[in-house]
Amino acid sequence: MGSEAKPRTLNICEAAGTQRYRSKAIADKAAVRRSKQLKREMAAYSCASCGGWHLKEI
Ligand SMILES: [Zn+2]
Numbered sequence: 001m002g003s004e005a006k007p008r009t010l011n012i013c014e015a016a017g018t019q020r021y022r023s024k025a026i027a028d029k030a031a032v033r034r035s036k037q038l039k040r041e042m043a044a045y046s047c048a049s050c051g052g053w054h055l056k057e058i
Contacts, residue, residue, distance in 0.1 A: 015049030027053035 011020040021027035027044035034042040034055055043058045 011052070013047055013050045013052060013054060016047055016054045018054050020047070020050055020052035020054060022052060024053055027055060031055050 011022075012018065013020045019030075021030060021044070024044055024046070031042040031044050038057075041058045042055045044053050045056055046052075047054050
């Protein structure tokens, strides 16, 4: 008991194949950061498959 070998796993949505955010607020912040990193415009959208939020390029 107690030896969790998993490092910190990201929440990946199988339907979207991308990271899942728990709320729009979190996803929005991530979108801003990603937009700067990628120099592209990213926006948060809600996923019907997992009920979470993902980023997409707009
Ligand atoms: Zn999803």
